[in-house]
Amino acid sequence: MGRVVTVTSGKGGVGKTTATANLAAALAALGHKVVAVDADIGLRNLDVVLGLENRIVFDVVDAIEGRCRVRQALIRDKRLPELFLLPASQTRDKDAVEPQQMVEICNQMREEFDYILVDSPAGIEGGFRVALAPADQVLIVTTPEVSAVRDADRVIGLVDAAEKGPAQLIINRVRPDMIRKGDMLGPEDVVEILAVNLIGMVPEDEAVVVSTNRGVPLVMDGGHAAGRAFNNIALRISGREVTMTDIQQDDGLVARFLRFVRQG
Amino acid sequence: MGFFSRIFGRGEPSSRDVAKDRLQLVLVHDRIRIPPSQMAAMKDELLAVVSRYFDVDSDGVAITFTQSSRMNRLVAEVPVFGNPRHSADR
Numbered sequence A: 001m002g003r004v005v006t007v008t009s010g011k012g013g014v015g016k017t018t019a020t021a022n023l024a025a026a027l028a029a030l031g032h033k034v035v036a037v038d039a040d041i042g043l044r045n046l047d048v049v050l051g052l053e054n055r056i057v058f059d060v061v062d063a064i065e066g067r068c069r070v071r072q073a074l075i076r077d078k079r080l081p082e083l084f085l086l087p088a089s090q091t092r093d094k095d096a097v098e099p100q101q102m103v104e105i106c107n108q109m110r111e112e113f114d115y116i117l118v119d120s121p122a123g124i125e126g127g128f129r130v131a132l133a134p135a136d137q138v139l140i141v142t143t144p145e146v147s148a149v150r151d152a153d154r155v156i157g158l159v160d161a162a163e164k165g166p167a168q169l170i171i172n173r174v175r176p177d178m179i180r181k182g183d184m185l186g187p188e189d190v191v192e193i194l195a196v197n198l199i200g201m202v203p204e205d206e207a208v209v210v211s212t213n214r215g216v217p218l219v220m221d222g223g224h225a226a227g228r229a230f231n232n233i234a235l236r237i238s239g240r241e242v243t244m245t246d247i248q249q250d251d252g253l254v255a256r257f258l259r260f261v262r263q264g
Numbered sequence B: 001m002g003f004f005s006r007i008f009g010r011g012e013p014s015s016r017d018v019a020k021d022r023l024q025l026v027l028v029h030d031r032i033r034i035p036p037s038q039m040a041a042m043k044d045e046l047l048a049v050v051s052r053y054f055d056v057d058s059d060g061v062a063i064t065f066t067q068s069s070r071m072n073r074l075v076a077e078v079p080v081f082g083n084p085r086h087s088a089d090r
Helices: A016-029 A046-050 A060-064 A099-110 A126-132 A146-161 A176-180 A187-194 A206-214 A225-237 A253-263 B003-007 B015-032 B036-051 B084-089
Strands: A003-008 A034-038 A083-086 A115-119 A137-142 A168-174 A197-203 B062-068 B071-077
Touching: A003 A016, A003 A099, A003 A126, A016 A034, A016 A046, A016 A083, A016 A115, A016 A137, A016 A168, A016 A225, A034 A046, A046 A083, A060 A099, A099 A115, A099 A126, A126 A146, A137 A146, A146 A187, A146 B015, A168 A187, A187 A197, A187 B015, A197 A225, A206 A225, B015 B062, B015 B071, B036 B062
Parallel strands: A003 A115, A003 A137, A034 A083, A034 A115, A137 A168, A168 A197
Antiparallel strands: B062 B071
């Protein structure tokens, strides 16, 4: 039986869709059968980040409303045969899907897939609740900025209240140089403030912009710091132990921070 | 603000430390979600109860929230001078 992992954030623009695309691709590259579900109805984007926008025929709303079978709405990624996309509808709005319908469609896909990654819309309204409803595991993406951390805190509370917790945190766009200078919240600050488990950190990386331009997830490209970080998170999702940081080694704060973030 | 000046506590705090302090304060209020008017009413009621048993320095009263993990804790500091009835009985 597959597991539903919902990726959400509260604040928009912190990298939810990038995280979903890369985690889905990384899990597929590890040999798991994965479907990435775009639950941001009306603001479809997971398709372009994955580079699959030209192959959409049906979408998640078509499947829910019975205009096609779920299987017909799924797009197989030719680069990673174990990776599929269930795209959002671009013409409908986020009230087009009820939480129970999302639960049912995810339950159908559990039979066939190991992981069902749901990309939630920003915010804490209906669309977020639809994306949360089927979740077995919730990942919250934030950046080390006060506004993003504050919104993440609100979402962590809502996830707990919905008995979907404990949520796990991804800190995105980390800049070790700024942290060292005392100009950015460090991962340990964010974890202390939010009192939540960290599942990974992703360094700020220009390669993310390039990969989105091309529609090739970073983890398919290899060699980039952010891609390695997403790979490590995928390994942790699949239950493998990947060291986050080694505080035993005493070779100076700078080296430790760099390693802390690179291993993210 | 450099690393060393932070360690040795010179000059202004770094923007990192400021961000952390501000976030911790704002989240305490986000999490408890009690409007200031209700907070003031609770303080008055608490004070009224304590005043029945003690002489209270009402200017020194401090009611704050702290948190460990995601649990909130109400901390009320009320300076007292002793039991007024007890002394009256004598």
